[in-house]
Amino acid sequence: MKKTPCIDAKLLISTAAMLATPFTYANEPNSSSSIEEMVITDIRQDRKSKGATGLDLSVYETPQSLTIVDSETINDFALVDINSLLKMVAGINVDSAETDRTYYNARGFDITSMHIDGIGMPFGTLLVGDIDTAIYDRVEVIRGSNGLITGLGNPSGTINYARKRPTNELTGSTKFTAGDWNNRRAVIDISTPLTESGSWAARLVGVNQDKESWLDLYSNDRQIAYLMVDGQISNNLTLAVSYTHQNNNSDGVLWGALPVIYSDGTQADYDVSTTSAMDWSYWNTEAEETFIELGWQINGDWHLTASATQTDYTENSELFYVYWNTGLDPETGLGMLSYPGKYDVEKENLILDASLKGSFYAWGLQHELQLGISSAKSDSESFAHSALDGFTAMPAFPGWTGSEVARPSWDEPYMSAHEDINLDRIYGSVRLALSDQVNLILGVNSVQYENEGVSYGLSTDATVNGSSPYMGVT
Numbered sequence: 219m220k221k222t223p224c225i226d227a228k229l230l231i232s233t234a235a236m237l238a239t240p241f242t243y244a245n246e247p248n249s250s251s252s253i254e255e256m257v258i259t260d261i262r263q264d265r266k267s268k269g270a271t272g273l274d275l276s277v278y279e280t281p282q283s284l285t286i287v288d289s290e291t292i293n294d295f296a297l298v299d300i301n302s303l304l305k306m307v308a309g310i311n312v313d314s315a316e317t318d319r320t321y322y323n324a325r326g327f328d329i330t331s332m333h334i335d336g337i338g339m340p341f342g343t344l345l346v347g348d349i350d351t352a353i354y355d356r357v358e359v360i361r362g363s364n365g366l367i368t369g370l371g372n373p374s375g376t377i378n379y380a381r382k383r384p385t386n387e388l389t390g391s392t393k394f395t396a397g398d399w400n401n402r403r404a405v406i407d408i409s410t411p412l413t414e415s416g417s418w419a420a421r422l423v424g425v426n427q428d429k430e431s432w433l434d435l436y437s438n439d440r441q442i443a444y445l446m447v448d449g450q451i452s453n454n455l456t457l458a459v460s461y462t463h464q465n466n467n468s469d470g471v472l473w474g475a476l477p478v479i480y481s482d483g484t485q486a487d488y489d490v491s492t493t494s495a496m497d498w499s500y501w502n503t504e505a506e507e508t509f510i511e512l513g514w515q516i517n518g519d520w521h522l523t524a525s526a527t528q529t530d531y532t533e534n535s536e537l538f539y540v541y542w543n544t545g546l547d548p549e550t551g552l553g554m555l556s557y558p559g560k561y562d563v564e565k566e567n568l569i570l571d572a573s574l575k576g577s578f579y580a581w582g583l584q585h586e587l588q589l590g591i592s593s594a595k596s597d598s599e600s601f602a603h604s605a606l607d608g609f610t611a612m613p614a615f616p617g618w619t620g621s622e623v624a625r626p627s628w629d630e631p632y633m634s635a636h637e638d639i640n641l642d643r644i645y646g647s648v649r650l651a652l653s654d655q656v657n658l659i660l661g662v663n664s665v666q667y668e669n670e671g672v673s674y675g676l677s678t679d680a681t682v683n684g685s686s687p688y689m690g691v692t
Contacts, residue, residue, distance in 0.1 A: 273575075273586055273649055273659070281659060281690030283309065283361040292351055296395070298403065298427070299348040300357075309361045310375065316472040317436055318501045320345045324361050327374035334379045335511075337525060337571050338592065346533060347466035347503045352405050352425045353444040355382045363686075381460065381509075384419035384448045385409040401429040418449030434493045435470030435620045446509075456513040464505050470620065471501045473537035473559070481545030481553060488616055494540045494554075497620035501535040520576030526569070533563035538623065540612060551614030558626045560603035561634075569594045583651040593642045600635040600673075603628040637671030637678060647688070661688040 277284055285307050287297070297303040301320055304310045310329075313321040322329040322345075331338050351357070358378040390408040395401075404426050412418040425442040446460035472495055478486050511525040539557040546553045573590030608626035612618075647661030667682040 273588060273647060275649070275659075275692070279657065279692045280360070281692040285309075285359045285361075286356055287359075288356045292354075292357075297351055299350055300345070301348065303351055303357055304359070304377070307359050310359060310377075316474065317431075317433065317495075318347055318468050318471050322377070324375035325373060327372060329374045329377060330372045332377050332379065334509075334527070335381055335525075336378060337527060337569060338594070346501065347468065348438065348440060350425055350427075350440060350442050350464065352407070352442060353382055353423050353462060354379045356380045381446065382407075382421055382423060382444070383458070384411075384421040384446060386411065386416050386419065397429075399430040399432060401427075403427040403429075412447070412449070418447070420445065420447045432491055433470075433472075434491045435495050435497055436468070436472075436493065437470060438466070438468045440464065440466045454515045456515075458509075458511040458513075460507075460509040462505070462507040462509075465502075466504075467500070467502045469500050470495045470497060471499050471535075471537065473499070474539045474541070477542060477546045477554070479545070480548040482548055484548060486546065486548075492616045493620075494538070494615070494618065495620060496538040496558075496623055496625075498625040499536055499538045501533075501537065503531070503533045505532075506530045516576075519578065520574065522572070522574050524570075524572040526571075527567070529565075529567040531563070531565040531567070533561070535562075536560045536625070538608075546615060551616070552611075554612040554615055556608060556610050556612055556623055558605040558608040558623070560605070560628050560631075562601040562603075562631065563598065564600075565596065565598040567594070567596045583654075585651055586649040587646075588648070589646045591644050594640070596637070596639040598635075598637050598639075599633060601631040602634040603631050605629075635671065635673040635678075637669060637673075639671075640666075640668045642666045657692050659688070659690040659692065662686070663688070 277286065287303055287307065291297070291306075292303065295306065297306065301312055301314065304322060305312050309324055311323045313323060315321065358376075358380065360376040360378075362375060363373045388410045390410075391406070393403075393405045395403045406422070406424045408423075409421040410419065412420055421444075423442070423444040425440070427441075428437075428439040430437045442462070442464045444460065444462045446458060448456070448458040450456050470493065472493060474494070476486070476488060476492065476494055480486055506529070508528045509525065510527075511523065514522040516522060537559050539559065540554045541557060542553050542555065544553055569592070571590065571592040573588060575586070575588040577584050577586050579585070605626040606629055608623050610623060613622055643663060643665045645661070645663040647659065650658045650660070652658055662685055664685040665682065667680070669678055669680040671678040
């Protein structure tokens with residue numbers, strides 16, 4: 219019996235396909251006409267500011283108490299300044315010592331530094347005037363020590379302000395609001411691409427607000443201008459540049475507090491509008507900030523960011539302080555004495571920061587690493603003017619109109635304080651995935667802090683060197 223040849227089906231199909239395919243030879247003149255060029259373009263989707271932790275952690279993955287106040291909440295509750303916003307955050311105490319001086323504290327300690335886009339601003343605990351929220355996309359608050367990025371790792375907390383960044387589409391809004399005590403506010407917010415491809419974009423925010431108060435004599439106006447330009451230098455390089463200018467002007471300001479106890483030990487009781495200010499008193503601040511950020515996408519997993527922030531700040535005030543030796547008499551309202559003062563402050567801050575962040579795979583899981591170096595410098599000078607008159611025993615209180623003491627004549631200024639502060643640090647953190655659900659976070663922050671200065675004849679010199687390790691499980 220003759221055996222029938224067996225032909226492989228795969229070979230048969232391949233041969234048929236090859237024979238059916240038309241061949242194109244190199245000498246054919248129209249061989250390239252059938253090939254079309256395809257260009258694929260895209261724009262960045264990550265125009266956003268850094269968070270407070272430095273790592274890509276969600277709220278649930280952060281091993282600390284974290285509150286994020288986003289732009290929707292800011293708009294819904296009309297949280298137009300930082301003081302009103304932080305009063306909404308659990309665990310943060312807003313201590314308004316006077317009309318224009320504010321301290322923040324958490325867990326029994328003052329919050330000693332603020333952050334903008336994750337970069338520490340480690341100079342001072344005191345806020346003078348109002349900081350407007352219109353230029354920020356969100357505010358993040360971590361309660362407890364966040365030693366990875368807060369410089370000295372103060373146990374109170376961290377407040378991070380995330381700047382508004384340009385969007386990839388043309389958007390804009392205007393808002394006009396009016397309220398009690400002649401409160402008038404106008405805000406404009408415009409974002410637009412600068413190139414057809416959308417690789418470059420800009421955002422402009424402008425604010426003007428003028429308001430009075432339930433407190434007699436007090437009024438405040440502020441103006442803010444904010445511009446950021448963000449774009450791609452090349453496929454792997456990005457550049458962001460911003461400028462912010464804010465004026466904050468207050469009249470009829472309080473300097474010091476009202477007596478809360480009469481001379482006989484009973485509690486004082488005043489109307490909510492009561493003030494000890496004079497009508498010539500004021501407290502004005504002006505701040506200019508320039509920010510530059512360069513980003514390099516090394517590859518799909520690693521990114522290098524370098525930034526510089528320069529801040530110029532001035533403060534001018536003529537103030538009226540009252541004090542008492544034996545206390546305020548509950549029957550006559552007498553016993554208060556006056557102390558006027560005039561002060562000027564100039565401050566320059568420069569902060570440089572560079573960080574490398576990326577992910578890597580080990581043991582079959584993805585991990586995250588951040589390494590950074592930062593250098594901050596602050597130079598400040600304060601000048602005082604002695605009053606040549608205006609020291610007197612005050613008439614019965616309350617019931618003052620603000621004209622009881624005329625604006626004093628001032629002596630020539632003298633330097634009351636100056637400080638040169640340097641803060642250098644190296645920091646690093648790693649998120650190790652122990653499983654798909656459990657992460658171990660390790661970090662260390664090494665700091666060198668130097669302060670050379672004098673305040674009213676007393677030295678403020680200080681040197682601090684140390685490291686703050688960090689560990690968390692989430």
